[in-house]
Every structure is written in structure tokens, then in C-alpha cells.
Amino acid sequence: MLIGLLEDDLAIQQMLQIVLEGVGHEVAIYPTAETCLAALHITEQASGLPIPDLLIADQRLPKSAFGTDVIELMRANPRLNALPIILMTASAFPNKSDLARLRVTLLAKPFDIDEIVRLVDELTSSRS
Numbered sequence: 001m002l003i004g005l006l007e008d009d010l011a012i013q014q015m016l017q018i019v020l021e022g023v024g025h026e027v028a029i030y031p032t033a034e035t036c037l038a039a040l041h042i043t044e045q046a047s048g049l050p051i052p053d054l055l056i057a058d059q060r061l062p063k064s065a066f067g068t069d070v071i072e073l074m075r076a077n078p079r080l081n082a083l084p085i086i087l088m089t090a091s092a093f094p095n096k097s098d099l100a101r102l103r104v105t106l107l108a109k110p111f112d113i114d115e116i117v118r119l120v121d122e123l124t125s126s127r128s
Contacts, residue, residue: 001124002026004052006036006070007088008062016056019113020120028052033065040080042073051080053124056107056116059089071102084123086116 030036057067
């Protein structure tokens with residue numbers, strides 16, 4: 001499985017890459033919203049373009065971008081509409097209806113390694 005990781009913190013990138021590769025996944029790291037959107041070809045509607053099997057996105061990104069902003073753009077593209085997404089945040093997420101509308105699974109930081117592996121397996125089990 002290919003896991004996309006939208007995370008600007010180098011330490012978290014490296015830790016998640018080691019953990020996810022350790023359980024057999026390939027990891028594509030997107031350090032900014034822009035690199036993520038470009039890699040996913042957000043403006044392309046064609047279904048033949050490669051996309052990850054799951055995306056893990058941080059809520060707080062550089063340049064005042066938010067993970068939910070990226071997810072909004074992704075959900076507007078039919079090709080990316082069904083992509084499973086885990087949204088990580090260290091802050092309380094006040095609007096639970098946004099989570100439901102965006103169809104994301106919230107993961108609070110700090111998180112347990114076993115928890116993220118379980119979530120990844122759970123969300124990708126139907127895609128294998």
C-alpha cells in the first residue's frame with residue numbers, strides 16, 4: 001500500500017515513515033500543501049493518475065494552510081473523493097460536523113504508534 005503523508009515536521013515525517021515502512025507500506029512524503037496537491041494532480045479528473053491508498057494529513061501546515069483546506073480541494077475532485085484520510089492534530093478540533101462532511105478519521109497528537117498502524121490497516125483493508 002502507498003501511504004501519502006502531508007506533514008511539515010521532519011521528526012514526525014521520519015518517525016511515521018519508519019513505522020509505516022516497517023509494517024510493509026510505501027510512504028510518499030508531502031512537506032507542504034502545495035507539494036501534496038501537485039503530487040495528487042488535484043486539477044486532473046482522469047482516473048488513470050496514481051494516488052495513494054490512504055493519506056495522513058496534519059491539520060497545521062506551514063504558510064497558514066490547514067489540512068482541512070487541502071482535504072476540501074481533494075473531496076471536490078471525483079478521482080480523490082473516496083480516498084481514506086487520517087487527519088492529525090495536536091489541538092482540539094471544534095467542528096465535528098466538518099470531520100463527518102470531509103469523511104476523515106481524526107487522530108489526536110500525541111498518538112500511540114500502534115494506534116496509527118491500526119487505523120491505517122483498518123482504513124485500507126477494503127482497498128487491498
